[in-house]
Amino acid sequence: MRDVSIIGVSMTRFAKRFGISMAELGCEAAVGAMKDAGVNRTQLEAVHCGNIFLKQPGQAVMDQVGVSGVPVFNHENACASGSAAFYNAWLAVASGAYDMVLAIGAESMTSHISGLIAVPEGESLDFDSGLTAPMMFGQVARLHMEKYGTTHEQMAKIAQKNHDHSTKNPFAQYQKSFPLEEILASRLVADPLTLLECCPIGDGAAAAVLCSDRVARKFRSDPVHVKSAIFTSGEYQSDPDPDVVELKACRVAGAKAYEIAGIGPQDLDVLECHDCFSFHELLVYEDLGLCEKGMGGVYIDENRSGMNGDVVFNTSGGLLSKGHPIGATGVGMIVEIVWQLRGQATGRQVEGAKVGLTHNGGGGTDKVSPGSMSINILTV
Amino acid sequence: MRDVSIIGVSMTRFAKRFGISMAELGCEAAVGAMKDAGVNRTQLEAVHCGNIFLKQPGQAVMDQVGVSGVPVFNHENACASGSAAFYNAWLAVASGAYDMVLAIGAESMTSHISGLIAVPEGESLDFDSGLTAPMMFGQVARLHMEKYGTTHEQMAKIAQKNHDHSTKNPFAQYQKSFPLEEILASRLVADPLTLLECCPIGDGAAAAVLCSDRVARKFRSDPVHVKSAIFTSGEYQSDPDPDVVELKACRVAGAKAYEIAGIGPQDLDVLECHDCFSFHELLVYEDLGLCEKGMGGVYIDENRSGMNGDVVFNTSGGLLSKGHPIGATGVGMIVEIVWQLRGQATGRQVEGAKVGLTHNGGGGTDKVSPGSMSINILTV
Numbered sequence: 001m002r003d004v005s006i007i008g009v010s011m012t013r014f015a016k017r018f019g020i021s022m023a024e025l026g027c028e029a030a031v032g033a034m035k036d037a038g039v040n041r042t043q044l045e046a047v048h049c050g051n052i053f054l055k056q057p058g059q060a061v062m063d064q065v066g067v068s069g070v071p072v073f074n075h076e077n078a079c080a081s082g083s084a085a086f087y088n089a090w091l092a093v094a095s096g097a098y099d100m101v102l103a104i105g106a107e108s109m110t111s112h113i114s115g116l117i118a119v120p121e122g123e124s125l126d127f128d129s130g131l132t133a134p135m136m137f138g139q140v141a142r143l144h145m146e147k148y149g150t151t152h153e154q155m156a157k158i159a160q161k162n163h164d165h166s167t168k169n170p171f172a173q174y175q176k177s178f179p180l181e182e183i184l185a186s187r188l189v190a191d192p193l194t195l196l197e198c199c200p201i202g203d204g205a206a207a208a209v210l211c212s213d214r215v216a217r218k219f220r221s222d223p224v225h226v227k228s229a230i231f232t233s234g235e236y237q238s239d240p241d242p243d244v245v246e247l248k249a250c251r252v253a254g255a256k257a258y259e260i261a262g263i264g265p266q267d268l269d270v271l272e273c274h275d276c277f278s279f280h281e282l283l284v285y286e287d288l289g290l291c292e293k294g295m296g297g298v299y300i301d302e303n304r305s306g307m308n309g310d311v312v313f314n315t316s317g318g319l320l321s322k323g324h325p326i327g328a329t330g331v332g333m334i335v336e337i338v339w340q341l342r343g344q345a346t347g348r349q350v351e352g353a354k355v356g357l358t359h360n361g362g363g364g365t366d367k368v369s370p371g372s373m374s375i376n377i378l379t380v
Numbered sequence: 381m382r383d384v385s386i387i388g389v390s391m392t393r394f395a396k397r398f399g400i401s402m403a404e405l406g407c408e409a410a411v412g413a414m415k416d417a418g419v420n421r422t423q424l425e426a427v428h429c430g431n432i433f434l435k436q437p438g439q440a441v442m443d444q445v446g447v448s449g450v451p452v453f454n455h456e457n458a459c460a461s462g463s464a465a466f467y468n469a470w471l472a473v474a475s476g477a478y479d480m481v482l483a484i485g486a487e488s489m490t491s492h493i494s495g496l497i498a499v500p501e502g503e504s505l506d507f508d509s510g511l512t513a514p515m516m517f518g519q520v521a522r523l524h525m526e527k528y529g530t531t532h533e534q535m536a537k538i539a540q541k542n543h544d545h546s547t548k549n550p551f552a553q554y555q556k557s558f559p560l561e562e563i564l565a566s567r568l569v570a571d572p573l574t575l576l577e578c579c580p581i582g583d584g585a586a587a588a589v590l591c592s593d594r595v596a597r598k599f600r601s602d603p604v605h606v607k608s609a610i611f612t613s614g615e616y617q618s619d620p621d622p623d624v625v626e627l628k629a630c631r632v633a634g635a636k637a638y639e640i641a642g643i644g645p646q647d648l649d650v651l652e653c654h655d656c657f658s659f660h661e662l663l664v665y666e667d668l669g670l671c672e673k674g675m676g677g678v679y680i681d682e683n684r685s686g687m688n689g690d691v692v693f694n695t696s697g698g699l700l701s702k703g704h705p706i707g708a709t710g711v712g713m714i715v716e717i718v719w720q721l722r723g724q725a726t727g728r729q730v731e732g733a734k735v736g737l738t739h740n741g742g743g744g745t746d747k748v749s750p751g752s753m754s755i756n757i758l759t760v
Contacts, residue, residue, distance in 0.1 A: 001476055055432060056458055056743050059613070059751075069615035069632075072752070073464055076454045078436055084453055088468060095475030096381055233439075235449035252449075363436050371439075372452070 001094040005216035005223035006378070008037025008209035009335040014173040014323030016110050017203040022054055025205040026061030026106030029328075033102065033207035034065075038219050041065065044209075045098040047072040048089040050081035050105040051327035053112035061106060061205075079276065080231075080362030081105065082330030083374030086208065087231040090376075093210050094229075105331035106205035134198060134277065138190030141279040144245045145192070148294035150282070152192040156183045157300045159197040159278040159320055165307075166317025168347035173202045173323030197278035199319040206332035224338045227377045228260035234371050249373035250287040250359065257357070258289075261377040265289040268311040269353040270340045272333035274361045275318040281305070284313075284359055307350070315340060315348045330374060333358035341380045355379050381474040385596035385603035386758070388417025388589035389715040394553040394703030396490050397583040402434055405585040406441030406486030409708075413482065413587035414445075418599050421445065424589075425478040427452040428469040430461035430485040431707035433492035441486060441585075459656065460611075460742030461485065462710030463754030466588065467611040470756075473590050474609075485711035486585035514578060514657065518570030521659040524625045525572070528674035530662070532572040536563045537680045539577040539658040539700055545687070546697025548727035553582045553703030577658035579699035586711035588718070602760070604718045608640035610755045629753035630667040630739065637737070638669075641757040645669040648691040649733040650720045652713035654741045655698040661685070664693075664739055687730070695720060695728045710754060713738035721760045735759050 010032025012025050026049070034040065044067055049058030051074065058072040075084035082105025089103035131139075144150045160180050166172035178186075178196055186195040216223035234249035258264055265288060273288075275281040282296035290311060291299040299305060305313035316322040316336040319329060337356035339345045356378045363371035390412025392405050406429070414420065424447055429438030431454065438452040455464035462485025469483035511519075524530045540560050546552035558566075558576055566575040596603035614629040638644055645668060653668075655661040662676035670691060671679040679685060685693035696702040696716040699709060717736035719725045736758045743751035 052435060055456060059743060062613075066616070068613055069629075070613060071467075071611045072457075072613055073468065073611075074456045076435060076456060077452075087451075088453065091471065091475055091477060094477070095471055097471060097474070231451045231453075233442075233448055233450060233452055236446070249449075363439060 003213035004093045004226045007219045008033040009338045011206035011335045013171045014204035022108040023060040027064035029205035029207040037209040046101045048085040050085035077372040078363030080372040081327040083360040090229045104207040105328040107325035107327040108203045134190035137277040150297040154297035155278040158281045162318040162320045166321035172317040174321045199324040202323040204325040204328045228257040230257045230375045247287040253373045253375040254288045257375040270356040273359040330360040383593035384473045384606045387599045388413040389718045391586035391715045394584035402488040403440040407444035409585035409587040417589040426481045428465040430465035457752040458743035460752040461707040463740040470609045484587040485708040487705035487707040488583045514570035517657040530677035534677035535658040538661045542698040542700045546701035552697040554701045579704040582703040584705040584708045607757045608637040610637045627667040633755040634668045637755040650736040653739040710740040
């Protein structure tokens with residue numbers, strides 16, 4: 001397998017962009033990434049697109065971009081659809097089969113949302129009984145509070161941090177700080193999680209151009225290297241009383257990603273994680289090994305994931321504030337990390353950032369259904 | 381890149397199976413392929429699933445099979461969705477990243493069909509004006525008749541042949557022969573194509589287990605080798621008056637597949653092609669190089685694609701009679717060719733078949749939109 005670099009990235013602003021189609025959003029991101037890479041339409045050899053609502057989304061985007069004659073694959077892995085596109089684009093290059101591949105994630109939720117968005121057929125029992133994503137995370141948050149003494153204030157601090165970060169990100173859906181009290185007092189969505197601790201619905205697209213490390217410097221002097229790319233699913237639990245406050249898939253994928261990259265959590269500078277709810281980021285502190293199990297609340301109390309912390313989490317504002325147009329999210333994380341590693345994250349730049357990680361999950365936790373889990377480690 | 385073998389295949393009967401879910405159909409095929417390969421649940425390292433209607437179809441199937449802890453990717457490429465799953469499963473093994481991968485295609489059309497099935501967003505002009513798939517193929521068929529003197533009877537003979545073949549295939553949706561006169565006299569769908577020249581709506585699933593050639597014989601003494609796997613898209617035409625009776629994507633992909641496999645069309649024994657309409661198979665005779673351009677009608681007149689012909693086309697009955705549950709079709713073609721190459725196609729076996737080809741397209745012809753095109757060449 002060959003080493004793979006990212007030589008171009010771009011994204012639209014994430015926002016409620018009524019009346020703009022998924023294909024138009026995707027085209028804006030795709031063309032931006034190709035320009036950023038210095039690659040033209042005839043140089044792309046394959047396209048992998050993430051989207052959850054539409055048929056042949058990649059074809060629709062490429063129809064706008066004007067790319068034909070190359071394979072265009074469409075990936076649907078719920079909230080990890082963009083990461084599925086990125087992973088398969090990475091594998092396409094790593095395999096040696098393709099030299100230049102576009103990964104794109106694009107979603108117009110305001111045009112297409114209907115019903116539940118991350119529910120596989122045949123698994124409706126949990127969801128039909130009301131156990132949707134906010135409920136699941138709310139319940140597990142309560143268990144974490146009981147087991148480890150974590151407080152709701154600690155979770156809300158994560159939302160506060162990420163909303164703060166988004167004020168420096170012109171691509172974020174919201175760009176507004178909120179006092180902790182306002183977050184805590186906002187409308188309850190799923191006890192204990194409030195509205196400002198839940199990611200919004202929105203539209204947007206993100207894209208990345210990948211090529212083999214060998215030729216990357218022909219296109220850019222600052223390629224970003226994909227040191228490890230992991231995509232897996234959660235596992236069914238044989239334990240009749242499993243520890244539901246641990247994200248096993250995240251632990252397994254994280255350990256593998258660290259091993260392949262030859263680094264540990266202490267080496268990370270920036271990290272974009274799947275903070276669909278404030279509490280999810282707290283779990284990630286623990287399950288990606290930034291702190292001991294149960295110490296996530298203390299980790300945020302000590303501001304170790306903030307702008308001057310050990311590892312800056314979600315400089316983009318995260319799903320909570322940058323937004324979560326489902327299929328675009330995984331690739332959007334890659335874009336933010338690439339900008340950080342290139343020193344281009346104006347206003348929110350982590351000085352000297354050299355190692356970044358993306359964490360993106362989709363389709364149920366590993367306790368409920370074998371949802372997807374993506375971890376990528378990128379370096380300069 | 382490593383050589384890849386197929387060590388297990390299975391499919392459900394294609395049929396209108398009201399009340400049976402996509403996940404149940406997929407499970408039947410997946411478990412069958414795993415048993416056929418002698419592979420258990422813990423040996424699968426990745427899953428690629430093709431389906432066009434549902435969210436997280438692969439997760440729903442694997443939930444029934446009881447596989448977790450491995451990546452499960454979902455592919456939607458219109459009528460070539462199953463081939464997209466097979467191609468990416470092949471690449472996963474060929475890359476060296478995975479040793480044992482399941483490709484599955486599953487579709488319940490009777491439960492889920494609504495509206496047009498192969499239309500990407502933003503390309504509705506043709507389709508909104510009535511240029512659906514039957515209309516497109518009907519118009520091109522008429523042009524072929526004008527340009528080359530092809531007759532409607534010649535097209536209908538293809539339908540007659542494939543309906544005949546299906547009488548020997550217990551997995552086919554229809555298993556009934558029709559006199560040529562009855563095919564010609566059946567209800568007109570899109571001039572000149574009649575009902576018995578158009579593929580039906582149906583449900584079904586097919587699956588294949590792929591592994592590296594190196595370990596294949598540990599599982600089976602008769603692995604089938606994937607000599608070439610091509611997946612691409614049609615190209616936009618710069619010619620203002622293009623030759624619309626040529627399938628350029630098929631020609632390009634076919635030439636590449638022959639080159640990689642080191643064979644020519646004269647070396648083929650069996651071929652499963654995308655006969656969504658009778659006329660499409662006629663085009664494939666020409667554009668895969670079985671005969672000269674314009675001679676497809678003569679090719680069927682001389683029965684060169686029949687059971688005692690040069691290359692037996694669609695021993696399964698093809699899309700026309702075996703059926704076309706969209707996401708399942710591409711993998712279903714693989715299953716039939718594997719059975720033929722193993723000598724297991726009881727009742728319809730082509731004696732001594734050693735080289736087979738699958739041809740599967742999806743999402744518009746290359747003249748209308750850059751639809752997907754898949755060609756695989758398999759050998760014993």
